[in-house]
Each structure stands twice: as structure tokens, then as C-alpha cells.
Amino acid sequence: MSNTYKIKKVVVKTEYKVLAAILIILAGGLVLLPKYEKNSGIKPESFLLNIMSTERYVTTDQIANKMINQDPNLLLIDVRKKEDFDKFSLPNAVNIPLAKVLSSDSEAYLNQDTYDVVLYSNDNCYADQAWQLCNRMGYKHIYVLKGGLNEWFNTIINPQEPKITDSDLAFKDYNFRKAAAMYFGVGNKTNTAPKVKPKRVIKLAKKKKKVAEGGC
Amino acid sequence: MKELEKTKRISFSAIIFILAVLIGVLSFKKPKNIFKKDNNITLKHIVSQDFIISSKDLNSKSKKQLALIDVRNRFEYNKGHLKNAKNIYTANLLQKANKKYLKKLEAENKTIVLYASTPNKASGPWMLLTQVGYKNVKILCVQTNYNNNKFTTSDYPLEKPQYDYAAFMKKASKSSGIKPKKRQRKVVKLVKKKKKVAEGGC
Numbered sequence: 001m002s003n004t005y006k007i008k009k010v011v012v013k014t015e016y017k018v019l020a021a022i023l024i025i026l027a028g029g030l031v032l033l034p035k036y037e038k039n040s041g042i043k044p045e046s047f048l049l050n051i052m053s054t055e056r057y058v059t060t061d062q063i064a065n066k067m068i069n070q071d072p073n074l075l076l077i078d079v080r081k082k083e084d085f086d087k088f089s090l091p092n093a094v095n096i097p098l099a100k101v102l103s104s105d106s107e108a109y110l111n112q113d114t115y116d117v118v119l120y121s122n123d124n125c126y127a128d129q130a131w132q133l134c135n136r137m138g139y140k141h142i143y144v145l146k147g148g149l150n151e152w153f154n155t156i157i158n159p160q161e162p163k164i165t166d167s168d169l170a171f172k173d174y175n176f177r178k179a180a181a182m183y184f185g186v187g188n189k190t191n192t193a194p195k196v197k198p199k200r201v202i203k204l205a206k207k208k209k210k211v212a213e214g215g216c
Numbered sequence: 217m218k219e220l221e222k223t224k225r226i227s228f229s230a231i232i233f234i235l236a237v238l239i240g241v242l243s244f245k246k247p248k249n250i251f252k253k254d255n256n257i258t259l260k261h262i263v264s265q266d267f268i269i270s271s272k273d274l275n276s277k278s279k280k281q282l283a284l285i286d287v288r289n290r291f292e293y294n295k296g297h298l299k300n301a302k303n304i305y306t307a308n309l310l311q312k313a314n315k316k317y318l319k320k321l322e323a324e325n326k327t328i329v330l331y332a333s334t335p336n337k338a339s340g341p342w343m344l345l346t347q348v349g350y351k352n353v354k355i356l357c358v359q360t361n362y363n364n365n366k367f368t369t370s371d372y373p374l375e376k377p378q379y380d381y382a383a384f385m386k387k388a389s390k391s392s393g394i395k396p397k398k399r400q401r402k403v404v405k406l407v408k409k410k411k412k413v414a415e416g417g418c
Contacts, residue, residue, distance in 0.1 A: 123336075
């Protein structure tokens with residue numbers, strides 16, 4: 001009976017010993033491999049491509065259209081300072097000053113996929129910089145209002161009258177902008193009828209069918 | 217016989233394992249470019265706007281300290297560019313040759329000054345270079361013009377509101393007599409994305 005409780009001496013073959021030693025050394029080597037810093041977010045090459053593409057811009061007409069149709073997916077974010085925001089901003093916009101773009105509260109606004117976020121400021125620059133920061137972190141669905149509030153004022157609130165020589169599209173845009181201006185609280189007292197491009201009158205001389213002269 | 221089978225199996229699997237590890241080690245590529253600087257550092261720069269210089273500062277600094285880089289494409293560069301400016305198109309910023317050139321400038325302690333047709337177009341390259349690790353990069357706040365076959369630059373009013381918005385809107389709504397409807401402030405329900413802890417292994 002004492003025999004069965006004897007601990008069997010395990011004779012390990014030398015080959016197995018060598019094998020085990022090699023594997024342990026390899027494992028140790030893997031741990032000691034030089035650590036290459038990994039970045040959170042996107043790679044520099046893709047960042048460069050994103051900087052160069054103009055996909056991120058939305059025009060003032062598109063935004064005005066969305067606001068008038070009360071698109072529920074739109075979220076406007078003003079990146080100027082709080083004082084500028086309090087003085088004037090687009091309706092229903094949220095203020096996230098540039099300094100706070102990376103804070104954890106603003107992450108809730110920026111790092112999500114329910115709303116389409118449009119950043120704007122007085123002019124492209126600050127909004128673009130905020131967009132670049134967000135892009136590096138890998139946030140999606142973020143766009144920039146091209147021209148910012150300066151462009152907003154020049155197109156929607158105070159649109160330029162198209163000249164007679166402008167295209168039909170220019171007239172269409174102008175009428176849309178005038179209507180949009182009224183939605184946003186600007187307009188003239190005088191009832192301006194929508195401008196119609198004067199139709200060009202082309203006088204055609206009817207060609208008289210000439211009877212064949214002479215032979216058959 | 218059984219013993220032989222066992223040793224065969226073990227040595228076979230061992231060889232495969234070692235091969236796999238070797239292949240993994242050899243194919244381990246160091247990423248070509250990595251962001252060395254954090255976003256927060258660039259944010260500090262952006263908020264203080266200390267990386268923008270005007271053409272006045274450009275002229276006051278000695279030529280030896282500066283290295284002008286034109287980040288437009290080569291067609292625009294060939295039409296006209298600032299004196300002593302080297303052309304590196306934005307898309308080529310991360311190429312080997314240009315990286316070498318920029319590193320050389322860093323070693324010589326020169327300030328790298330970028331410019332493009334508008335400062336906005338130069339802000340992207342600026343952000344890329346600062347985040348990859350170059351320390352002394354600035355933007356020249358000019359817009360380029362091309363008149364009468366002459367290339368000129370003029371100061372760009374960065375982020376200046378063209379109108380006093382509030383006053384304009386007040387005047388406009390007064391004259392129209394239309395009272396804008398008071399729309400309810402949109403309630404934005406946001407779900408904070410929970411940072412998912414990596415499940416399982418490392």
C-alpha cells in the first residue's frame with residue numbers, strides 16, 4: 001500500500017528540457033521587445049488626408065435649409081468665447097469655447113453618432129482648428145460651416161441681389177435666401193415679390209419655304 | 217511506438233510555434249510616423265494663438281532664424297512665392313525627404329514658418345507638424361494675391377467679425393416688424409460614451 005502513495009519520480013527527458021528552455025527564452029524576449037508608442041486616435045497619414053479633403057465643409061445654404069426644416073439631427077456648436085456667444089449666435093446653438101473642446105463634458109457632444117455636429121465661429125479658422133483636434137481623436141460626423149458667421153451674414157441675412165446676367169441658379173439661391181432671412185427675423189416691410197429672371201425674348205424670323213425654281 | 221508518436225507531435229508543434237514567433241518578430245514594423253505630442257498641448261497653443269505671426273514680425277526677425285515654407289501645390293508656387301520660401305505641398309509633408317529637411321531645420325534651431333493662400337489652409341499642416349513633434353512651427357497670417365502677373369501678400373484679418381452681429385440683427389428685426397418666434401431651446405440628450413474596458417486579455 002505504501003507503494004501506491006510513493007511519489008513517482010518524473011524523469012524528464014533532456015530534449016523536453018531543452019525545448020522548454022527555448023520557449024521560455026522566446027517568451028522573455030517578446031516581453032522585452034522595444035515598446036513603440038501607440039497613439040490614441042488616428043494615424044498621422046490619415047490625419048493628413050483628412051486635413052486636405054474639403055468634405056468637412058457645409059455651406060450656409062445647406063444649414064439654413066436644415067434649420068428651416070427643423071432637421072432633428074442637426075447640432076450647431078459655437079466655438080467662440082462665451083461673451084461672443086451671448087451677444088449673438090445662431091438659434092439653438094451650443095457654446096463650447098475652444099479652450100474646452102477637449103474637456104470631458106464636451107466629449108459627450110462631440111464623440112457621438114446621433115447628431116451631425118456643425119462647428120462654426122466668426123470665420124473658418126477656429127472652427128477648423130477645433131475640427132482638426134476632434135478628427136485626431138477619431139470623432140465622426142463633425143463638420144465645419146464654411147465662412148462662419150461672416151458668410152452667414154453675407155448670404156442669408158444680407159444676401160446680394162443677383163445681376164440680370166447671373167444664372168437661374170443665382171436667382172433661385174437669392175429667393176431662397178430672402179425667404180430664409182424672414183424665418184430668422186430679418187426682412188423688409190415692403191412685400192418684395194420673388195425675383196424672377198426676365199425671360200429672354202428671341203425674335204425668330206419665319207423661314208419662307210422657297211418654291212423650287214427651274215427644273216424638277 | 218506510442219512514445220515515438222508523442223515525440224513527433226511535440227517536436228512538430230514546437231517547430232511551428234517557433235516559426236510563428238519568428239515571423240511575428242520579423243514582420244513587426246515600426247510605425248513610420250507617430251504623434252509625439254498630445255492634443256492638449258496643441259490646444260494650449262490654439263487658445264493662446266501664439267503661433268501666428270504677421271508679416272511685420274517676419275520682416276523684423278533676421279532671415280537666418282527663419283525658414284519659410286510654402287504649403288501650396290507646385291503650380292501655385294511656380295506662379296509666385298515669397299522670397300526664400302521652399303515649397304512643400306501639404307500632401308508631401310510626411311515624405312522621407314521632407315522629413316529630413318524639417319529635421320535639419322530643427323537641428324539648426326530655425327523657426328519654421330508656414331504660409332498658404334489663406335492662414336486657414338496652413339493651419340492643418342501646422343497642427344500636423346506640431347503634433348508629430350516639431351517644436352518651433354508658426355503660421356504667417358497672410359493671404360496671397362496674384363495681380364497683373366505679380367505675386368503679393370496682404371495681411372489677413374483672422375477671425376474678425378465683419379459686422380457687429382447683435383446690433384445688425386436688432387436693427388434688422390426692428391425695421392421688419394417681424395418678431396422671430398421664440399423657439400424652445402433644443403434639449404440635447406447626450407449619452408456619455410462609456411469607455412469600454414478591454415475584455416479578456418491585454
